[in-house]
Amino acid sequence: MAMSMASGITTSIILETVLLHRGADQLPWVRATRTAMGMSMVSMLAMEIAENAVDYHLTGGLVAFGDPKFWLAAVVSMGAGYLAPLPYNYLPS
Structure with missing residues (x-):
């Protein structure tokens, strides 16, 4: 589980960093990484x-x-992973 979580979080940070650097924001790499992590x-943890x-x-x-039960699980x-952070993501900041 720890490897799965580390892989998911790392992949997410890398993807967000690239999007922040190459997308409309055009942030420098260091700032894009800090922004993605923060x-x-x-x-991501939730x-x-x-x-x-x-x-x-x-x-x-x-x-x-x-086993079809594995794929159903x-x-x-994935549904639980989508729903868990929704309240946090949409709280007014």
């Missing part, structure tokens, strides 16, 4: 924790690509 760390907790609860940590965990 703007969504709580959201998403990763919810996804992994639901997935582990439903599958017991067993990866069985041929994956879909349910």
Whole structure:
């Protein structure tokens, strides 16, 4: 689970950094990285924790690509990962 969370958070930070650097904002790399890390760390942690907790609860940590229950658990965990950070993402700042 720790590797999964680290991979998800790292991938998200890299993607956000590239978008902030190359997108409409055109931020320098260092500022884009700091912004990416600061703007969504709580959201990413909530998403990763919810996804992994639901997935582990439903599958017991067993990866069985041929089992339809595994894929159903994956879909349910993605839904939980989407819903978990929604209140935080839409709170007025």
